[in-house]
Amino acid sequence: MISPPFSYQISARQGRARAGKFVTPHGVLETPVFAPVGTQATVKSLTPDQLAGLNTTLVLANTYHLHLRPGDELVKEMGGLHQFMSWPGPILTDSGGFQVFSLAKNRRIDQEGVTFRSHIDGSQQRLDPEISIRIQENLGADIIMAFDECSDPYDKEYVREAMVRTHNWAERCQQAKRRDDQALFGIVQGGIFEDLRQESAEFIASLDFPGNAIGGLSVGETKAEMHTILELVDQALPVDKPRYLMGVGTPEDLVNGVMRGVDIFDCVLPTRLARHNAAMTRYGGRLNIVNAQYAKDEQPLDQGCTCYTCQHFSRAYLRHLVISKEMLAATLLSIHNLHTMINLAADIRQAILEGEFEDFCIHFLQVHSEINSHQDKN
Ligand SMILES: [Zn+2]
16 A cells, blocks of 8 residues: 555556656655665765756665664664755665675574674674664665565575565564655565566565565576566556666666566666766667777767766766876766666656657667677677
8 A cells, every 4th residue: 555645646658668656755756767876875976966966866775884884873863864965855775685695794594584794894783674674764765675685596496485585574574664754665586487476576566565676686687587577577566556676777777677567776887887987878888988099089978968977078088087087087977877877767758658658669779789789799
């Protein structure tokens, strides 16, 4: 059930794609939407003003990192995450599960939760559904996530075990939740296995969360496997609630995800690539700006891009900043990369509203495959 102060309305549908509005206490998410990741309660190298200038609506922050440093109790004392990081718009926190399984040392999983050592100072820590919810309530995001286990997607016996645990933990999260100004989303797991994904989507749907997430994708499986799973999950989840595809990804993932019923995306890719001197382009191509070929290149990063970086700076200047190790390089590349994703999501939404999404996809995927086959040859 979606209860106030939250609501979700679908404004237009085309095929499986939807353009909707998810209302949260800190603003409306016009979906499909791409959320920048602010791991440490900051989207690296950008001020909140710069984020707002990119038409960012939703920002993601990481529970695992903020729990370890500065501590969720401290964030609560400082007025909660919105005030602490000075982001007045909607915020989503993950459950901490993904980082525990990818970053923490000496991890021991039991039926109740996970014991691990902090990757920062080696101190012993514990996360379980109740602790994850308490931390997320202290942080105070608008959307919070159920504590889940994201496992190796190909080991069926283990994936099944982790899925059963995830289901049990989802129920415990629901029972532990106290604040009614936060929407708790459930997470579908099940690796690449269709029977497990079906079972998981049906179970998570039965818990009647105000929104549902698809986890455990973009973790090593093929694109074809991801698309098959998305199509299957799309059929099993309720249509009248938002769907969030966690940790995905690229421009083509956005188009392919929306085609398969996804509304919300997040990924570290735009800002991570920016810190590795790479510019994303609309149709999925990438530029490594350090390459000598850009030394005297007067063009912007991406022809036709309307971002601040492309409106003001040449590839030659950006290459100079990167080679001189200037901080501004990461900022300007992050602005461009995030603009590319946020603007693509907005254009997709517009195309759905205008009934032109099918043509949009055909054109996009065609140009994307041309660019990719060209890049493969180089
Ligand atoms: Zn640009």
